[in-house]
Amino acid sequence: MIKKPKTYEEQINILKSRNITIIDDEFCKEILSRLNYYRLTAYMLPFKNVDTESYSGVRFETIYNIYEFDRELRILLLGVLEEIEVFIRTKTAYYHAHTYGAVAYLSPDNYNKWHKHDKFIRTFEATVRKNQDNPFVKHHTEQKDGKFPIWVAVELFSFGMLSRFYADLLPKDKKKIAKQELNIGMEQLESWLLCLSVLRNRCAHYMRLYYYQFSKTPKNQKNQTTNFGNTIFDYIQVVKLCYMNKSKWNHDFMSSLEALLDKYEEHIELQHIGFPDNWKEQLIND
Numbered sequence: 001m002i003k004k005p006k007t008y009e010e011q012i013n014i015l016k017s018r019n020i021t022i023i024d025d026e027f028c029k030e031i032l033s034r035l036n037y038y039r040l041t042a043y044m045l046p047f048k049n050v051d052t053e054s055y056s057g058v059r060f061e062t063i064y065n066i067y068e069f070d071r072e073l074r075i076l077l078l079g080v081l082e083e084i085e086v087f088i089r090t091k092t093a094y095y096h097a098h099t100y101g102a103v104a105y106l107s108p109d110n111y112n113k114w115h116k117h118d119k120f121i122r123t124f125e126a127t128v129r130k131n132q133d134n135p136f137v138k139h140h141t142e143q144k145d146g147k148f149p150i151w152v153a154v155e156l157f158s159f160g161m162l163s164r165f166y167a168d169l170l171p172k173d174k175k176k177i178a179k180q181e182l183n184i185g186m187e188q189l190e191s192w193l194l195c196l197s198v199l200r201n202r203c204a205h206y207m208r209l210y211y212y213q214f215s216k217t218p219k220n221q222k223n224q225t226t227n228f229g230n231t232i233f234d235y236i237q238v239v240k241l242c243y244m245n246k247s248k249w250n251h252d253f254m255s256s257l258e259a260l261l262d263k264y265e266e267h268i269e270l271q272h273i274g275f276p277d278n279w280k281e282q283l284i285n286d
Contacts, residue, residue: 011037020044021059028060035067043067046211046272065267069260070210073232074203076256077239080249081159081200084242088193089154089162091181099173102149105165115168127156159200163193182242184221191219192238199235211272231274236283246285254283 006014008029015022022028032040043066047058096105104110108117128148131137137156140148148156157165166174167190174186182189195218202209214230218238228234236257243249258280261268276282 006037008032015060019054019057020063021057023059023061031060031064035064040064040067042208043070043210046269062267065264066210069264069268070208071206072260073209074206076253076260077199077209077236078203080239080243080253081196081203083245084196084239085159085162085200087244088166088181088242089157092162092166092177093151093154095173095177095180096169097150102151103147105150105153110170110173111168112170120164120168123161124153124156127158127161131156159193159197163190163197166190166193182244184241188219188221191216192242195235195238196242199239209273210268229274233274233276233279240283240285243285249285254280257283 011032012022012025012028015028040063043063044055044058047055049056096110100107100110106121108115111117128137128141128146132141136152140146140152154162154165166177169177171186174190178184178186178189195214195216198214198216201207209232212232214232214235217230218228218234220227221241228237240249243253261270261275270276270279
């Protein structure tokens with residue numbers, strides 16, 4: 001049965017009936033008027049009593065501040081994910097162009113046996129059509145007979161498409177790229193790119209990171225002392241390992257992350273985002 005829509009006042013009464021403490025009804029109404037009630041309820045999950053619709057006496061202001069923490073964390077991560085995506089695009093395109101040629105990515109011979117070339121081409125052509133008003137796309141469509149060199153083509157790849165492109169390369173090519181650029185194995189890089197594409201999509205589409213278990217677990221490195229899990233902390237560790245500017249990571253990102261955690265320390269629980277007590281030590285890139 002489809003539920004009937006509720007007014008803001010009715011939503012407030014529902015929250016109160018479920019043991020959410022609301023000190024200021026007007027503040028609560030103002031928040032609900034710009035943040036979907038359903039969106040906010042996801043941030044109540046850490047406080048939900050088992051097998052009931054009630055919560056453990058948490059304040060509405062706490063829920064809102066957890067939401068704000070999550071929003072700011074997504075913004076912070078998007079910046080470093082952009083740099084990683086552009087870096088991998090650049091390195092993969094350079095390697096492929098110099099190994100096989102400018103448009104050799106259009107040949108199914110340059111992929112492994114699991115590659116679905118027809119699907120890849122259809123996806124790329126759809127991306128070209130979607131971006132047909134972009135000047136560089138229009139130029140290559142009209143002046144270059146619709147042929148996009150790999151270093152141009154990758155600029156149209158989403159992070160997910162980039163991850164799939166790398167995964168479908170021949171093993172010898174994946175090994176060389178992973179070793180040359182990040183000094184890791186191809187299995188690790190394939191796994192990490194997939195995980196980072198999932199993380200990027202959650203961040204870009206305003207989806208929750210707090211108290212969230214990712215469905216993909218990053219593949220461990222050889223001789224890794226602790227195994228990766230599937231919390232946001234584990235994914236941030238992968239971000240660190242793929243981020244090539246160690247100085248910028250340690251000074252800019254780490255400072256921003258620490259400031260964000262300090263700002264919301266009254267409202268968040270480190271265990272809800274998988275952060276151990278020694279999180280700084282683990283996230284420093286040395």
